[in-house]
Amino acid sequence: MLGVCYYPEHWPEDWWARDAAEMAELGIKFVRIGEFAWSRIEPEPGRFDWGWLDRAIDTLGKAGLKVVLGTPTATPPKWLIDLYPDILPYGADGTVRGFGSRRHYTFSSETWFRESARIVEAYASRYGDNPAVAGWQTDNEYGCHDTILSYGPEDLKAFRGWLRRRYQTPEAINEAWGNVFWSMDVNSFDDVELPVRTVTETAPAARLDYWRFSSEQVVRYNEMQTAIIRKHSPGRFVTHNYMGFFHDFDHHAVSEVLDFASWDSYPLGFVEKFPFSEDERGRWASTSHPDIPGFHHDLYRPMAGNKFWVMEQQPGPVNWAPWNAVPTPGMVRLWAWEALAHGAEVVSYFRWRQAPFGQEQMHAGLNRPDRTRSVGGHEAARVGKELAAFGPLPENGTAPVALVFDYEASWITRLQPQGKDFLHEELTFRWYEAIRRLGFDVDMVRPGADLSAYKLVLVPSLPHVSLEALEALRKTDAQILVGPRAGSKTRDFAFPAELAPGPLQAFLPLKVTQVASLRPGAQVVSGAVSGHVSRWREWIETDLPALATYADGAAAILQHGRFTYLTGWAEADLLGDLLANTILPAAGLEPIAVPDHVRIRRRGNLVFAFNYGPESWTVPDAATKRFKLGGPVVAGADLACWEA
Amino acid sequence: MLGVCYYPEHWPEDWWARDAAEMAELGIKFVRIGEFAWSRIEPEPGRFDWGWLDRAIDTLGKAGLKVVLGTPTATPPKWLIDLYPDILPYGADGTVRGFGSRRHYTFSSETWFRESARIVEAYASRYGDNPAVAGWQTDNEYGCHDTILSYGPEDLKAFRGWLRRRYQTPEAINEAWGNVFWSMDVNSFDDVELPVRTVTETAPAARLDYWRFSSEQVVRYNEMQTAIIRKHSPGRFVTHNYMGFFHDFDHHAVSEVLDFASWDSYPLGFVEKFPFSEDERGRWASTSHPDIPGFHHDLYRPMAGNKFWVMEQQPGPVNWAPWNAVPTPGMVRLWAWEALAHGAEVVSYFRWRQAPFGQEQMHAGLNRPDRTRSVGGHEAARVGKELAAFGPLPENGTAPVALVFDYEASWITRLQPQGKDFLHEELTFRWYEAIRRLGFDVDMVRPGADLSAYKLVLVPSLPHVSLEALEALRKTDAQILVGPRAGSKTRDFAFPAELAPGPLQAFLPLKVTQVASLRPGAQVVSGAVSGHVSRWREWIETDLPALATYADGAAAILQHGRFTYLTGWAEADLLGDLLANTILPAAGLEPIAVPDHVRIRRRGNLVFAFNYGPESWTVPDAATKRFKLGGPVVAGADLACWEA
Amino acid sequence: MLGVCYYPEHWPEDWWARDAAEMAELGIKFVRIGEFAWSRIEPEPGRFDWGWLDRAIDTLGKAGLKVVLGTPTATPPKWLIDLYPDILPYGADGTVRGFGSRRHYTFSSETWFRESARIVEAYASRYGDNPAVAGWQTDNEYGCHDTILSYGPEDLKAFRGWLRRRYQTPEAINEAWGNVFWSMDVNSFDDVELPVRTVTETAPAARLDYWRFSSEQVVRYNEMQTAIIRKHSPGRFVTHNYMGFFHDFDHHAVSEVLDFASWDSYPLGFVEKFPFSEDERGRWASTSHPDIPGFHHDLYRPMAGNKFWVMEQQPGPVNWAPWNAVPTPGMVRLWAWEALAHGAEVVSYFRWRQAPFGQEQMHAGLNRPDRTRSVGGHEAARVGKELAAFGPLPENGTAPVALVFDYEASWITRLQPQGKDFLHEELTFRWYEAIRRLGFDVDMVRPGADLSAYKLVLVPSLPHVSLEALEALRKTDAQILVGPRAGSKTRDFAFPAELAPGPLQAFLPLKVTQVASLRPGAQVVSGAVSGHVSRWREWIETDLPALATYADGAAAILQHGRFTYLTGWAEADLLGDLLANTILPAAGLEPIAVPDHVRIRRRGNLVFAFNYGPESWTVPDAATKRFKLGGPVVAGADLACWEA
């Protein structure tokens, strides 16, 4: 189904009815509203002006549209900040981040927690049982503009409390953080300072705890909003719109109280945000890299309920990347269908009409500022028509391949990269790309998730292996491919006594004795499989024979039973060879190689193909297939769907 | 005529007379002094020590030299800052910018305004009718070291007052700035904050207003100084020395009260400052790019009175660029003659003698620190001799080509580049270069200036088209070439309701429906003219036929009557072809193509040619010409002048 | 002899005895301990817990090991900072640099001076005559993490006092600093501000004085610690461990009270720190550039007593460079032998065992975190065995070549580079490399040191030539090669009245009349010698004939008697040609050219060769030599030693 984000407060009230009618005509079912409207709802402390929002919801409802109501906490109004300046967040440099844009709050402020509860209560109690309201979005894009980690007095106070609860005694902190190292011992919890603004780096265990604390503050805050909504709005869903390539808090933990996860998909902007090569950026500038949408669909779908929404879908050029391309004609339609193929329930475009004013005036909408349907709007309308003809989409199944995604791994490797291009996000994405190039569907799961349904489990980056994660690996019969640095850290950001891979030695009898981060340039690996390693290399002590070795004869890949260990950052050639010729056969999986611009995805009995390239692609054995969309030859920026 | 900048306070008093005699001998007529001397004039609050300056002016006057007196407000002394710390400016990061160098004041400080008036009054009342004093320079290089935009408490107070006068009600601000966008509404003028130190960007309309406010503060400040001087110094001129490639305030508005504009010409330093390619920087490192001096001469000459001064002329290596070359022998002479050809009344070298101490000790002068004439000094002396023999220069006429230069356009595109290499300064300079490569003289004029005398008007960048600008375009019969983004913004930094080019739709019946900023790399344009577009591209809705199209068939250039619209950032090939083969013929203008290292300029009945290359250049039809300087073959770093 | 750095406080007490036994077994004689242990020695104000350190020293002593005790002032504990926050240093941006890592103090704090004396007194009085204690290290790595220049209130107070003592009157400051330049005059010492946080740069003479002041604060602080130690610990040595490529204070002055200098040698990390080309960085990533260790050995050995220690020697990968390689097998042994060949008395590895926790957990040790000898540990053990068999090493002699190294030159050129790639450190290193490529031993000496024993003196960078420096040059018969910018500044950071090379005109009758800093790209020099100049070029007024000229005929190299002056930054080709074919013959020195990956060093009657390349190298005339280590063919990462 289609949705759209709408801001009635931005437009004359006499435009609303025509807007609603045109939404319905385009095939839209859901309209998200209200998430930035606090100053218009409560223009002064305690004085509420509900009238316009009442009428807006009424207008949309009368047009047959369902409303998703966003709590307005991403934009506290000026008067609130003036009353309670302790709401404001602080940068790592110790300066306050002030009013004037959005997300100007720290999760640590007790005042903010209370005031948030008050406004959510007000929203939820007024609209909780409104028949037009189908569900809720909490806040908007937690963490956007680098707002998870705040470094102010409220944060320090809350952190000390968190430590007190976690460690009980200052001695326990000294032990856990290794404070003996540079005479960093604390004698009381009040001795703990924020781990910033120091002469050189602070203890990594302290910084990891600060990140865990900050992430848990988000969890607690989202739980608060969700609980209030559920109290007043029975039968409605609660979700939150996550972002792309953003891992500053534990989305798995936040999602535990949600009905499903949502995310905001800006495939072109993300081409500039991810560390692609300039060649890749040039090639994919107007279509997106073919794994950017899928990577996130497959990350967010398994988070809650094996379903998800795209809450914001790019409809044309955006305004926030270094360069902002116009999508290749066809892509606005393609991205919507691809989300649906990956299991989305709703694809909601951002936004109905391009705003002529404000910070995002260069961000396209389904309509131009002159009340005319935009290029992207026409593509969305085509999706609307196609969906109407298509009939209901089948249920999402389970993929054959799981990829373990750990938010803590992102924090640990960012706190201690050891080599400046060791990027967790890139490593994970490249492993995803490798398995998708071989035609497989993927479920990205949290460490500790049940892995028994999978035939292949990829573990690209898991420095700290928790007991739950270990148990899940033990209980599956899948082939398991483990990447470098796995098990290299304890809970307290220390070396395990037995060296890496730590608890994974239960499956992989080997020890990592030395590691090198490598300057740009690749090392050759050869043996049963071959290719290149760059960025990272480990030296191993083991009795296992090597599946492949480096040029100096040292082991590069080791196998034991259904576990395979990669000692370095495998380039695409090595990773592809290893998967295709060793691990997939052992897993009983047969790859379907697709060109680098085509991706396949199954939903129930349907198979979809998406072509990100300019060249067309011919579906193999097309004659035997029944096409529901497109046909045997899939043009660039086009798609096909057939029954399996 | 020649001038020089001199600092008697830097040298033993018994050197002054010889200095003055040597100035006169070299051909110098004007000497600028006094602009950094506050601490020596008023060493303690209210205690003035005029003696040395009296004697210095007397010494110069007796040698037949005329004095240009600079007000010393660029360097308030330490005791003044200690008395009134509210004078100091603030950085965007909220930190105060302290005493110890220069320009340590904010235009917003009322204290500073009062103290400035006091010292200017003191200078002007003492020397206003001194017969040796020919004129005045207000302050020195407004805005140098990034000092137009200050972000402190005094600035906020003044900004709120400015807003109160401009908007009358907070509701009017909310409307103009689009504050509804992210609940940024203000309930009173005291709710307005400085548009910095926020979590993410603030409203662009707010930031544009802050820039306008800051620019108007400069206007008001310069008016104050000028009025005081005029009161005490009848018959003397008042000017200010502007800088190169600096657009942080509206120089047109500041110039309204001046007798003429001056500027400080450092052709080699500017090669490093402007965003040239590294190839260009290497090629022009020791001569300057051939359009750097002319661009500024043609910008500043039309500002007031169709004349100007070069108040500071580079005499050798400077000290402030990343690399500081020695000029190719001949260039110090060439730059002086080129300024005169473009209409300068005086070319004044900075400085008489290189200072052996202080921040600029590596900056050359006409004399070395050891009281010996420098290499540049010898070239200046040659100009002095040549000028004496040359006779009076004819009056400046009007050029056939006008280029509309808008300071607001610089602010708007810097506040919202949308593509990270969309640089107003570069775009404007490249258009200037293109028309100069075709041999034309150019007047750069403000939007709204009378265009009726021109045959061709270039409008490279005019996002906001004011009523005056529109009227001026209507009233001329010139061919008009309009660049991308024209008319894309209202006065309030919003989309016009009818979309871009907004009011220009009166002449160009078309709508810009989508824009893309383009990653590095060029797109081919072909048709009646051909070449390349990079950085920026627009999509157009119109009934007009395209003069040229992109590879996908979309219109790239559109014409309607005497208006031509360029939908993208035209590379030199496309811009040259369009001008030479379509627009110039329509304007009845015939180009004189010169090699890329030669430039031509007319003054009255004289034609000058300047050769920036190492290769020589032969004047066409030289036999028919009467040469006043040089001859038919113009060597590298040399020039020629003949009667037209 | 070998040593090691050990942290008993990091390990269970019941590990200590085995650790000590294994040290002795490996051949270790000295153990540095205690330098980061303040919080465990004095956990609360005035409460000392000496027990564990008593037992640790006892355990080491009983194993036959000698202890080097480090004063713990690099890591003041949290309670001390809370009691006296004026201890903390400030960044140039005005923000305090807080507790949480190390070196969080400013040398200017009187409180800190007093508290440092108190803890040093406590250490020294307890262990001064302990028979196991052989010597002392003051503090740890003065200046690490950019801590020499602090910019807080304590610093300003101390600086004003320093100025008062040095200048007596404010007028003297105004004169020395050229404060007239921009009305920067001060009327009292309290008018002086820190030379930071200004609108643009402050007077260079003020900044140089601030650097001198800061350097002298280190001297004074180190003198205080040394005096206390000497009082309590007769017969023990006192040293300090300096760093590599670090010149923020005058190490010559600090060393005056030390028995010998020590330094911390991290050859691989320094490859990333020094401005090598990316090609060089790739080539030397796992072995180090062959001159990095030697450059520092030859800098620190002559500082005090013609001997030195390597207090910390890299034993494997480190944790602090952008990329951290594993050393090529053999290099950990090679670096130790090379230090000994250059005159080291002791090479002490950092650290005994890799810490599994804390900021340096990725830093290798001689043992792995699992109590097993590491790869580097095995190489160290081989050195231990070889040393036992080798017998005593001969005394260090004097090298034939001196290179004058001036810390002030580093400050002056950093304060005023004039060209952004004019790097004193790089220039000096490249000259060292050039003479080492010709096979010579080098002593690096301070300006003013006795030069009479040398045949060749290199003066790559000496902008300010003091009277002592001048006298030393006068009194030697050596050939003297002088680099650009020599003598270009007075004591007060001004041009000498006679222009550069200032006082050196006594030997070199020439004047520098113009200088250019050159954009990347080289200029050809030809004549009696030939090659290239880049980055910097000077123009000369002189009657001397040129030894070689630039393409435009201007002099590039000038000679007068035993003095040769280089007018530019000579590339390796020009410098090599000049040395080999003109200067060395005149000095009566015969070069031994070695490939770029091999270096030779003599100690007494022994000659050592070190091979940093993968290719092997054959010792010339090997048949005539008696080898003490290795043999005629020296493999990559291997060495040889024979009798001369």
Ligand SMILES: [Zn+2]
């Ligand atoms: Zn964990």
Ligand SMILES: [Zn+2]
């Ligand atoms: Zn305007």
Ligand SMILES: [Zn+2]
């Ligand atoms: Zn000196």
